[in-house]
Amino acid sequence: MNGDVRVRLPAAPEYSRMADIAVVHAATHLGFSSGDIDQLSQAIKEAVLLLLDPEHPGGSLALDLQSKAGIVTVEAQIEQRDIKPIPHDRIDRFESTAGSLVDSWKLDPDEHRIWLQKSA
Known part of the structure; x- marks a missing residue:
């Protein structure tokens, strides 16, 4: 599978x-x-938990996948208005439990958006 998918x-x-x-x-x-x-x-499971705001549920999770040349790139974002930034304790938890499971990751805590990349 090479290409882009949006979920x-x-x-x-x-x-x-x-x-x-x-x-x-x-x-x-x-x-x-x-x-x-x-x-x-x-x-991915940990990233979704990181992005979800348990105090203000709702909105949607947009997941963009790109796969090519043995690399999977995932961009995930919560699409919801008036959402608070992700707290540092949740970011620290993600970093300690899942940060080393992918080759690279980047987080925008204000936008509830994360990018993950893993190669075969």
Whole structure:
């Protein structure tokens, strides 16, 4: 699978599995090892939890996937108005639990947007 995919889901924890499925599918078709797929899957689950605002549920989660040349790039963002920046304790938790599972990641805590990249 080479190309771009956009997935839009309700911004609720019970829909995070759908985001995971889309990312795992892309990695599988690029020939990622099962270990790399597991790491990417865990990183996506943690990223979705990071982005969701438990105090102000609602909105949607937009997930953009790009897969080519053995690299999966994911951009995920909560689309909702009047949302508070992600607190530092949640960012620290993500960094300690999932930051090392991908090759690189970048976060915009004010916009509830994260970019992740993993290569096969």
